[in-house]
Amino acid sequence: MAKIELQDLQFAYPGKSFNLAVKQQVFADPMTAIVGQNGAGKSTIFKLLTGLLQPDTGIIKVDGHDLADFKPVDRLKTIGITFQNPDDQLFNATVKREVEWSLSQVNDDRDANSQQADKVLANVGLAEKAAENPYDLSLSERKLLTIATVLAIDPEIYLFDEPMISLDSPSKLMLTQIFHELVADGHQVITITHDMDWVAAEFGAVCVMEHGRIQFTGTPRALFGDRGLVERVGLLPPKVMELTSMLGDSRVYLSPEDYYKQNLGK
């Protein structure tokens, strides 16, 4: 698994009071969620990682190499990102061509690209729609398509900005499944999300941001065990914990299944 390291990272938007400062951060877990309130700096980190923004000071290293030295093509092959709104990037005439276009940015072999596109579309359940216009798909399907354009390139590291927003529940299950497959294949997945139930149930690590600083990195169990911290940074615990604490049980539960495991048969 590729390893991302941030060192003494500083960034400020010109003319705004917001500034990001990260002293030392390693994304070591294969599945990390970045959480925090709006304006905490989550998207700014993603933009720095993808080179949309340049840090004022400090460096970002991937597997020990400075990200600033990457050629554009290598960067595409190393870090792939999908944004929250699928409509910001779809412009080709058919679903398949949309995926092929992405592939053509890193690879000139048309036949290979076409095959790869078919494979990926089948993977996200869009094989039947390959010949349709992207804008004729439902919002949920369009979102899956933008994810497919990144899956096709198969970068080492995947960044997802709010992937669950506007997905319906079957698509959410499918995406979670895809995440686990990626991790099993040795990829790293880093996700920005507001969905604490999902974070608690599926992720190995959580990174909490507030006012441009990283306030916490650790397992979901450690995070939600620290109620003071959760409240201070404006998060909510997973719903199952709201319910169990109402029942007078103050232990940490990450999902209903987690609750059965700890309480059944006692």
Added chain:
Amino acid sequence: NAIDPISKLLLILDMALLSFASTNLLLEAGLITGGLLLLLFSKVSSTTVKALGFSLFLIFTMLVIQGLFYSKNQTVWFSIIGINFYKEGLIYATTLGSRVLVIILASGFFMVTTSISENAKYLEQSGLSYKTVYVLMSVCYILPEIMGNMRKIQQAQRVRGVNPQKTVIQKLKSVLPVLIPLVIKTLDQSMTRSISLQLRGFDNPNRKALKSTNRYRLVSGLHIGLTFAAIILIGWKLWTKISGLL
């Protein structure tokens, strides 16, 4: 704030015409000072400063180009590292630059002293249909929104490998990936917005135009006077042109 928007526009027109009618540098200087004073007495915003900076840069390139290559160049005024700058070209460029400055200063004055909603209210009160006012004025609000959409789209495409930054070819190649999502998104938003405007009573016959909070003075007098001045200036310019030809 006692001047109504139309009078201000006419004032801009007059100043522009005056500066075009004359080739007298002193008069131009006077007009520039006038424009500057108007601007300073109202409120200076960062956008006007930026616009001014850009036009000053433009004028500078004008000075260089005309100073070097103006067709009537004869007298060398000064030279820098062996390159000669000619007097005729520089004077000509100064005249042109002053005209540009006058227009920009006057327009800047208009923009900083008149809020968009003030314009909208004024136009609606002076009898324009609300739909026309909407088209003319909502653009000012929609524009930042569209620019924002555009930036987001550009970023989304840049991380997919579109790079509009270097050559002209790259720039052109990046047009479609940005333009198509932008236009489709705009169509989409237009549809939502038109549904929502209808739901929110846009064409409700009970609509009452809001009373403008500003009281304008001497509206008709100013209009007539300024229009008259504009006509005289145009006439004078035409007359000098024609008599020049004769």
Added chain:
Amino acid sequence: MDRKSVGGKVSSDIFKVVLTAMFIAVTVAISRFFIIPIPMTHGNINLCDAGIFISALLLGPRVGGVVGGASGFLLDLISGYGQYMWFSLIVHGAEGLIVGLIAGKHADRKWTKLIAVSVGIVIMVIGYFVADSVLYNLYAGYVGIGTNLIQGAVGALIAYLVTPRLRKRI
């Protein structure tokens, strides 16, 4: 929103009003992002003609004219080419109006489109020749013909590529 099911079914005065305003903004936005200054004429090459042609071909002469005039005016105003703005109002306005008129109801046909857009380019080039000559001198006017032709052609090409994909969505 669910486009497939709704696309093309909203029709009302208000929709046209909103579309006009939106297209002015889009035209200004794309022109702002793809702008190449031309020092010799103290002007620039931009994409506003693409936006004007698209509006005129898709939405007709009235919208085309308003989009042309307003976006030309606004663009010059905010990009620091204030000396051009009144000329742009008239030149681009006429351009959009005429393209829309010629294209009329047959804006799908290749030749109608081509003729309409060519006439539009000619109007634009002549208009700016006059503008450059008045603002500066005849020499600037002649230089402008070249750059404006390029600008018009690029705009026409983009409009040609984009309009078929959008037509069924309005």
Added chain:
Amino acid sequence: MDEDKRITLDNLSVRYRGAEDAQLKNVSATASIGQIVGIIGNSHTGKSTLCRVLAGVIPNIISAEITGSCEVLGHSPVHEWPNFNSLTGVVLQNPAGQLSGLADTVADEMAFDLINQGISEDVINKRVANVAAQMGLTDQLVQTPESLSGGQMQRLAIATAIVTQPTILIMDDPTSEMDPLGRQQFFHWLANVQSTTVFIVSSEIDDLSEIADRIWVMDDGQLVEQGTPQAVFNYLDADRQIPKPTAYQLAAGMNWHLSNGALPVTPSELKEAYDGKN
């Protein structure tokens, strides 16, 4: 019950012009005045279309073939538009698209509907202040609408819908861009709304079960279940691929039943079932 106090859909079908399939197929449902109706279902199942019919957008603004009948509190959104329009507040999916596009400030934006109705300025100012307080936008009143975050924009869209004091409120996924705290506040606000009939599409199953009086489940254009949250989630087929409330999941795994034999769907029901068990 008095006929005027009911919402009745009878065999309602809707097909957009030029589309092959109907978006809504023979939908029949009832609800009563003052109730909150939660509409759930997966993508492309007709939820938004149903909202559009209830708001009268179909067929008055978007044309479509419509059969069957829709009566809301004795009014028909199909036949009595624009009279019906004055009774409703509507929040559509895309919040930015719902702004008037002609407002300097958030306060102006909220006042837009009221100005269109020709209401006097004093009343407008009072109502705007009141609604801003409800939606937590008081501090933002003097900002420009574009400067708001996605979640604030959604709250502004809701504010513009309720500022006219509608008797019927129709909201299509109003919390999609809100952060967890914002969403919690919104549902808390909604639970306390008085004397308004609310139709809300949302995928927040837990929050909906807690506040809704009725749940309508859509699948492939059909209304496949309707009833109280408890009844709906207890009988909902797992094939529908709709998640159950967390309280239900917890109770199902632990075998905590209510005294009527059903599984709980809300926190208070869960507590009841838990107390009965222990």
